[in-house]
Amino acid sequence: MSSLFRILALYNLTVIAAFAAKSEPASPFQSGIEAYQNAEYETAKTQFNAALDLDETAAARHNLGLAHLQLNAPAEAVWQLERAQLLAPLNADYRFKLEALRQQIGLFAGAPKWYTLASQSLPTQAWLILATVSFWLLLAVLILPRLSDTKVSIGLKTLRVISIAALTLSIPSLWINLRLLQTGTVITDRVASLHAAPASAAPESGTARPGERARIIDTYKHFYEVETEGLATGWISKDVFRPLVD
Numbered sequence: 001m002s003s004l005f006r007i008l009a010l011y012n013l014t015v016i017a018a019f020a021a022k023s024e025p026a027s028p029f030q031s032g033i034e035a036y037q038n039a040e041y042e043t044a045k046t047q048f049n050a051a052l053d054l055d056e057t058a059a060a061r062h063n064l065g066l067a068h069l070q071l072n073a074p075a076e077a078v079w080q081l082e083r084a085q086l087l088a089p090l091n092a093d094y095r096f097k098l099e100a101l102r103q104q105i106g107l108f109a110g111a112p113k114w115y116t117l118a119s120q121s122l123p124t125q126a127w128l129i130l131a132t133v134s135f136w137l138l139l140a141v142l143i144l145p146r147l148s149d150t151k152v153s154i155g156l157k158t159l160r161v162i163s164i165a166a167l168t169l170s171i172p173s174l175w176i177n178l179r180l181l182q183t184g185t186v187i188t189d190r191v192a193s194l195h196a197a198p199a200s201a202a203p204e205s206g207t208a209r210p211g212e213r214a215r216i217i218d219t220y221k222h223f224y225e226v227e228t229e230g231l232a233t234g235w236i237s238k239d240v241f242r243p244l245v246d
Helices: 005-025 030-039 039-055 057-069 074-087 090-103 113-119 124-148 156-182
Strands: 182-188 192-195 202-210 213-220 225-227 233-238 241-243
Touching: 005 039, 030 039, 030 057, 057 074, 057 090, 074 090, 113 156, 124 156, 124 213, 156 182, 182 225, 192 225, 202 225, 202 233, 213 233, 225 241
Parallel strands: none
Antiparallel strands: 182 213, 182 241, 192 202, 192 233, 213 225, 225 233
């Protein structure tokens, strides 16, 4: 691990610890921070997992990822940081650390596109509600003046423009978010095999690297059918692949 990444990791934990010390000094989250700062990484991992059992937060996922990284489990660390970024998509520090780690283990480290970040500014449920409300509002604005045989007012024209703009924003954002929720990460620290069928004895159709992202296409018993970011496709065991969302 580079010295820069180590310094950034410790700095973040120190800042969070200062906040936690004022609010919940005896919490598992705070205990995990103290254990991490004392280089007791197994204890830190246990405490951050306990904190997540109480309440899943982006900070706990982020810190758990750093603990896994110190325990030489970079693929698991990638998943934890991916999850932290999902919970706090606009946190630039989480995004930087995730991409730095991916680059460190030999994965593509390109920053997410602006439209991906924009789509994550609201949760999927919020985009769905916005799209639904906008659709029915636009329908009402178009139909009601015809039914009542009245002239379209400036107010109705304004509502029409607003509803069209909201639909234009919400539908692509909803699609991007739903695609993101169908992804996962290879969590083994060795190259994982992809198979041509959902069985370990099936011929190998490709490989997936530790920490690599993949889109879930289908599932069958103990296997996922995936397409990796390297464009390899095949079936992978659930033992070595974890979806971003359960």
